[in-house]
Amino acid sequence: MKPASAEPPVAEAEPTGLPWFHTWRGVYVFVFSCFIIWVVLLFALTRIFS
């Protein structure tokens, strides 16, 4: 097993290459926000139709 480089990677250093999210932290916040929106929508569905 040979590491690809001498030092472990700095997790945030790799560019995302995405137009709106230039940092991985931004990507993770977006993904987490999508999750929150889904929970809110599903909860609203539960309340409206029960």
Next chain:
Amino acid sequence: MSPLDFVVLIGSMVGIAFYGVWRTRGHRDLNAYLKGDQNIGWATIGISVMATQASAITFISTPGQGYQDGLGFVQNYFGMPLALILIAAVFLPMYRWLNVYTAYEFLGRRFDAKTRLLGAALFLLQRGLAAGITIYAPAIILSTMLGWRLDLTIILSGLLVVIYTVIGGSEAVSLTQKYQMAVIFGGMVTAFIVLLVKLPANFTDALTVAGGFQKLEAVSFSFDFKQRYTFWSGLLGGLFLSLSYFGTDQSQVQRYISGASLRESRLGLMFNAVLKIPMQFFILLLGVMVFVFYQFEQPPVFFNQSAWNQAVKQDSGGQLKSFEQKFDAIHVEKEQWIHSWLDAKHSGNQEAATQARAQALAANDRSDAVRTEARTALAAADPGVKSNDADYVFITFILDYLPHGVIGLLVAAFFAAALSSKAAELNALGSTTTIDFYRHVFKREASDDHYVAASKWFTFFWGLVAIGFALFANLAENLIQAVNIVGSVFYGVVLALFLVAFFIRRVGGTAIFWAALAAQALVFILYFSLSISYLWYNFIGCAACVLFSLILQAALGSKTGPAPAELES
């Protein structure tokens, strides 16, 4: 099934398999065979990760879950986005930096050889068991409903996947998964559209009916530990299950470490973090809509009609037939109440709507009671028949109401899902056996060609094991739950091995090894003595293993494990 259905089914399945073999033909070294030369883009990785998780069980069984229990099962996936973020941020960079073939190589570097072998052995044990289920699950249902021979269905579908996985390796798996997912989504979306067209009510009324029968209760914040799916069990248990499955299960790790770069692998994971909950919601909603559909159309009293008809033929007293008649009569009454309910709602008469709904619910309770009686009588008449018929709901709807051609497409979608997840499992089982056992323990110095050949033989071996297991399997639970239960019993401890490796440097190999064995024993004991939701075993196994390792390490004396930069040595 008509000849057109068979053309669609066989053409798509065999065509995709041969395309995978043809595209990956020629000589391949170990890196290309096990990691597809690490040249795969994020979209393929994302689809591949999704296809690996979504087996045929997902598409056959989940609509049945939706039909029976509503949308609540979607909470099972609430921990997944958080888990995938953690894996993308912490696990993945380390795997890529160490350039590992399997996740368990990392354990060997961080702890010692015995912990690496323990992690790999736990994986082979639980994935080997689940591998049989992924072939058996669709085969039992499709052979029952279509009248095919079960053994031939298992052997033919099993051999097809073994052939292209053995020949093409990891790249063939990812390539074929892409096209198999296209067939799956094409089939499911077509089924949903046809269902909506055939529904006698409009979509809003359908949601009203579903909600009235408590099928749209997607989120529950209850703290009742015995309730199988709640927001909390989904978030916490689901987080641990997903962390373990995506972060440490080689069938998933192998998919995303084959990315062309860290960026491609990460985006592939984020693709799943965003889309998995809506995808599961859609499949469950499909099941809920099938439930609504059967409020306006007469459903069978027992959805495994083949088993039911067989039992009716042998029922000389006519007891089963009388259940059918009672069930049909209640259905007619219920349908009338539902029409009254919707009419009252449209005319704005809230009081009449409430009364009609109460009558429809009462009729539904009576029809459920008849169904339960009928199932009990069927089980008494034929103890070999599973009383839970939820897995047969969707396929019954497909065969009874979808047009020819579309039936073939849907059956192809089920087989595509079975083959895609099976292929990833076999690929991972072969890789782990080769890298963590054969190369590490038995033959340390050999050529790449030798290890590629060994990997092919081990993949073939695991394919035969899975086919053999499927031929003799007999499952009691709803199939998708059976797979998750097997996973939950083992995953907590495996996850703890990795969490300690990543985050608790003072714990060494001996402490974590014995802690893992003790925690796994504890999970087994609790599983057979408690009746809590299985998702909690992920958390219990993980917490127990971490705690035991800290106590054992304290007893053994302090130790500081290697820093990340020291792992390369």
